[in-house]
Amino acid sequence: MKNILITGGHGQLGQSLKKAGEAYPQFNLVFTDATELDITDNAALATYFGANQIDACINCAAYTAVDKAESDEETAFLLNFQAVLALAEVCAQHHTQLIHISTDYVFSGKQNVPYTEEDDTDPQSIYGASKLRGEAAAVGYNPDTIVVRTSWLYSEYAVNFVKRMQELMREREELSVVFDQAGTPTYAGDLATALLDILQYKANHPDATLGGIYHYSNEGVTSWYDFAVTIKELTAATTRVLPVTSDKYKTAAARPAYSVLNKEKIKTTFGIQIPYWRDSLVKCLRRM
Numbered sequence: 001m002k003n004i005l006i007t008g009g010h011g012q013l014g015q016s017l018k019k020a021g022e023a024y025p026q027f028n029l030v031f032t033d034a035t036e037l038d039i040t041d042n043a044a045l046a047t048y049f050g051a052n053q054i055d056a057c058i059n060c061a062a063y064t065a066v067d068k069a070e071s072d073e074e075t076a077f078l079l080n081f082q083a084v085l086a087l088a089e090v091c092a093q094h095h096t097q098l099i100h101i102s103t104d105y106v107f108s109g110k111q112n113v114p115y116t117e118e119d120d121t122d123p124q125s126i127y128g129a130s131k132l133r134g135e136a137a138a139v140g141y142n143p144d145t146i147v148v149r150t151s152w153l154y155s156e157y158a159v160n161f162v163k164r165m166q167e168l169m170r171e172r173e174e175l176s177v178v179f180d181q182a183g184t185p186t187y188a189g190d191l192a193t194a195l196l197d198i199l200q201y202k203a204n205h206p207d208a209t210l211g212g213i214y215h216y217s218n219e220g221v222t223s224w225y226d227f228a229v230t231i232k233e234l235t236a237a238t239t240r241v242l243p244v245t246s247d248k249y250k251t252a253a254a255r256p257a258y259s260v261l262n263k264e265k266i267k268t269t270f271g272i273q274i275p276y277w278r279d280s281l282v283k284c285l286r287r288m
């Protein structure tokens, strides 16, 4: 039995891993959040890893409030960079496989073909910059660390765009949503399964060199506006959804205009099959 620690385990991806983990009885998944294991507390990390045999750790803890991060840079970097470095150190010390999650917001969005793992990064926000430092620290400290960049995560859990849209569609007759930011929504349940598949692959190939960055999102491309319209259609909401450009929907943080991820590397390395974004949205809405 492999012991897998999920830090930030009560967040959206953490809860999705709990559900997905039911299909992986070979893994003993242990979920902690800030109250049980604060990843910004180096002494707590040392004590926890000293007292428990942890074979792998999936770090789902993060500062994910993109707009708030613009005025709270210190906390964003503490959680998304310094704590990730500390986690990479303690994992290396205890021979624990670390999987860390990063974001499409590390890219500028100026490209018009899907971003590969080798493409230049240039974050446009504090959140993106803090996540970029975190992924560099994790792989830089220990090249065996696996970093999975994902995009536009949603699920039946916690706070996310799908749940926010459903709320707003109940409350309002009209909504404006940006159509000049393209990307790919990712159902956290699919990502959770992919992460557990990666751990299973690692267990089957203990000597394989797998460290580095991988991209994972659902298949396809859309805009936030088209995503909102699809949510409206699938939930039979009657709200009018209007397309607007980003200059008409002011936010504290800038978002990339295009952040579609190329997923060839994760598919060919681990043999992972990825569902189309709309099919996964249907699946998630059914589960809600």
Ligand SMILES: NC(=O)C1=CN([C@@H]2O[C@H](COP(=O)(O)OP(=O)(O)OC[C@H]3O[C@@H](n4cnc5c(N)ncnc54)[C@H](OP(=O)(O)O)[C@@H]3O)[C@@H](O)[C@H]2O)C=CC1
Pocket: 007, 008, 009, 010, 011, 012, 013, 014, 032, 033, 034, 035, 037, 038, 039, 040, 059, 060, 061, 062, 063, 064, 079, 101, 102, 103, 104, 131, 150, 151, 152, 153, 154, 158, 159
């Ligand atoms: N959400 C998205 O759209 C996307 C997310 N990602 C990345 O995916 C990962 C998972 O995101 P998601 O599940 O949506 O995020 P959530 O915000 O839902 O979850 C983050 C979790 O981290 C916990 N946490 C906060 N501070 C600490 C701490 N000091 N120690 C331990 N845990 C802490 C939070 O607890 P509490 O709530 O109590 O603060 C929360 O449970 C993150 O790395 C994120 O950057 C990437 C692309 C898209």
Ligand SMILES: Cc1cn([C@H]2C[C@H](O)[C@@H](COP(=O)(O)OP(=O)(O)O[C@H]3O[C@@H](C)C(=O)[C@@H](O)[C@H]3O)O2)c(=O)[nH]c1=O
Pocket: 064, 065, 066, 067, 102, 103, 104, 105, 150, 151, 152, 153, 160, 161, 164, 168, 175, 176, 177, 178, 181, 224, 249, 251, 255
């Ligand atoms: C709620 C709302 C948002 N928007 C816009 C704002 C923004 O440009 C876009 C997305 O909105 P949100 O602020 O909900 O999503 P945002 O927080 O930008 O989502 C991001 O979260 C982080 C954690 C990531 O890593 C990214 O991959 C991405 O998922 O839609 C509208 O146009 N109309 C609306 O009514």
